[in-house]
Amino acid sequence: MVDWPTVVASVSLSALGSLAVTEFQLRREKSLEESAEVEEWYGECYSYAFQVRRDWNKNFGxxxxxxxxxxxxxxxxxxxxxxxxxxxxxxxxxxxxxxVINKLDKLAEECREATNRGLHNNSVEEFNEIEDDILEAARSVERSVDNR
Structure with missing residues (x-):
């Protein structure tokens, strides 16, 4: 005679185990995707800081x-x-x-300041201040990304 409670329990446990493995795999894939997305975000932070420095140095270096x-x-x-x-x-x-987010906000603010103040209308001291602020903000983003 077939022991139905044992068969049902065995099939149920097998199905639950299979579901648990599938759930683990899905969570792992999602975690890897999120990790890649996070790394890409930090890489773009570094890229933006580099672009600001490159554009500035291209014109004033x-x-x-x-x-x-x-x-x-x-x-x-x-x-x-x-x-x-x-x-x-x-x-x-x-x-x-x-x-890193705060440093990015500061870099955006410095870009806005440089644009709004009109670089060609400033004295040498004002220009040097703008230059120091924008380049320091860019380096600060790069350091924050490196140190995370």
């Missing part, structure tokens, strides 16, 4: 190219400010490192 194209630089900084602000918001939504 060499005395011979001092007035290369201020309107192009201001346009680039304005675009980067928008992208950086959006990227920081994504980091907040993903609940990532507040220090």
């Amino acid at each position: 060499d005395v011979d190219t001092y007035e290369m194209n201020l309107s192009e630089l201001q346009s680039n900084l304005s675009l980067l400010e928008t992208q950086i602000t959006r990227h920081a918001s994504e980091g907040e939504r993903m609940d990532l490192d507040d220090d």
